[in-house]
Amino acid sequence: VHPAIGLSWCFAGLLSHLPPERPVYGLQAPHVAGEESHRTIAEAAKYYVAHMKSVQPEGPYHVLGWSLGGLIAHEVAVQLQEGGDEVALLGMMDSYQLSDRWLEQAMPSVASIIAEFGSDLLGGDADIDPRLTLQEAAELLRGRSGPFAALTIEHLERLYTGYENGTAQAHGFRPRVFDGDLVFFTAADDEINRADPARCAAAWQPHVTGMVHDQLVRCTHAGMTTPESLAVIGPVLRDQLAEIEARREGTR
Structure with missing residues (x-):
């Protein structure tokens, strides 16, 4: 599930760490295509559950989200279970409830939008001028190869609003x-996480009935989908999925 920017391109790097028979489906926010944004996370989750079922009508489902996407993934998993479906894996990448303390700091700059593309070329742990304007961002993107070059100022405005x-x-x-x-x-290297003890994996324990398995990744929040970070995250997911399949085979 996409981070706040709405794009899920950032998860493409997982493919090289997962078995070739394991597909990865990226959920993208409707505002990316110029449609109206969801009003709540519950509303977004309902929308994405319907999309998931259009591809795979029944579970087991494996759901992963980064940042805002982790919150949505949690609600997606709850809604799937309410509908009688099995959720075999729920993964969250540095996702936290946004407290009053951090609300103002969380409101986006253009630089933070670029950082959430999840590319080491355009964000991640790289330095981006915090004074970057939408015009400058569009020019920066046009100078890069790949899909980023197709993004216009109008696209960026929609992503910013989203x-x-x-x-x-x-x-x-x-x-x-x-x-x-x-x-x-x-x-593990994010300054806000270090400054606020409440921003931790253990904060999710009241919201799951099982165990919270915490994997530290040496990066900032914006760097969670750089190749270096996914080289840590991908194998953990691969091993978790293999364990799930082994247990399933053992019960047949």
Whole structure:
């Protein structure tokens, strides 16, 4: 599930760490295509559950989200279980409820939008001028190869507005309880995480019935999908999925 920017391109790097028969489906926010944004995380989750079922009508499902996407993934998993479906894996990448303390700091700059593309070329742990304008961002993107070059100022404006809406959704989100374990990835080098002890994997324990497995990743929040970070995250997911398949085979 996409971070606040709404794009899920950042997860493409997982493919090289997973078996070739394991597909990865990226969920993208409707505002990316110019449609109206969701008003709440619960509304977004309902929308994505319908999309997931259009591809795979029944479980088991394996759901992963980064940042805002982790909050949505948690609610997706809860809604799937409410509908009688099995969720065999829930993963969250440095995802936290947004407290009043961090709300103002979480409102986006253009630089933070670029950072959440999840590319080491355009963001991640690289330095981006915090004074970057939308015009300058569009020019920066046009100078790069790949899909980023196709993004216009109009695209960036939609992504910026969607990011603002996502921040408000995260602030108003009250998670329910997922029945199962949680695989959590912590951005161990993030300054905000270090400054606030409440921003930790253990904060999710009241919202799952099983164990919270915390994997530290030596990066900042914006660097969770750089190749270096995915080289840590990908193998953990691969091993978790292999264990799930082994247990399933053992019960047949």
